[in-house]
Amino acid sequence: MKRKYSLFLIIFSLFFISIHVVSVEAHSSLINASPGEDAVLDNPTNEIELSFNTKIENGSTLFLTTDTSEKVEPASIQINDTMLLATFSQDLSPGTYTVNWEVLGADGHIIQNNYSFTVKGSEESVQPESKQDKQAASKSTEIETNTSSSEKPTTLIYGIISLFAIAGIALLAWVWFGRNKK
Structure with a gap:
């Protein structure tokens, strides 16, 4: 017995x-993004907002890369509980952008991923040459994005x-x- x-x-x-x-093992994951994955924006904006399923910590960041592989840094990043808001000094020029984000979750794990969106423009538009002119973001209706495929299987x-x-x-x-x- x-x-x-x-x-x-x-x-x-x-x-x-x-x-x-x-x-x-429940890490932070992206639940909403504005602009969202594969979004096509008619109007330029200077903000990108990411929402996560858990609290994120200071030190979380993002940057953009253009379709010509140029890096665009935000002028400021604000973190408020589960939200990261990146503000750029100017609106984005027409083109395709990749949002590269990296967040420090409340559990101490760093999670990173990326997604792309496009800002529409006329065919005759010329992108400015200066880095400052290329900095910007776009705001659209919140579009839900899928969790990183490398997060859930763990x-x-x-x-x-x-x-x-x-x-x-x-x-x-x-x-x-x-x-x-x-």
Whole structure:
């Protein structure tokens, strides 16, 4: 009877440890962006707003790259709980931009990803040569974006590994306690 109680206690403890491991892996993920992924903006703007599922910390940042691979830095970044607001000194010129973001989640993990959007312009538009003229952002209706494909599987993998570990330990305990039953 003492062996069955020990086996039950081991399995019960491992179960609760695995639940804790899986819940700790809930990293910050992007839930809304303005402008959103693959958005086409008719009117230029000078702001990009990103919303996350958890609180983000100071030190979180973003920058843009143009379709000619030029880097565009925001004039300021404000962080308010789960939101990051990047403001640029001028409106974006017509073209395609990639938003490269990196946030420090409340759990201490750094998560980074990117997405693209386009600012419409006339065919005759010429992009200014100075960096300052190229800085800007666009604001559109909030468009929901998908979570980074590298974020969710991590939690799932840890969960599966934990379940296999529990099953393996339970099997070993059953074999061990079963042999000593003679």
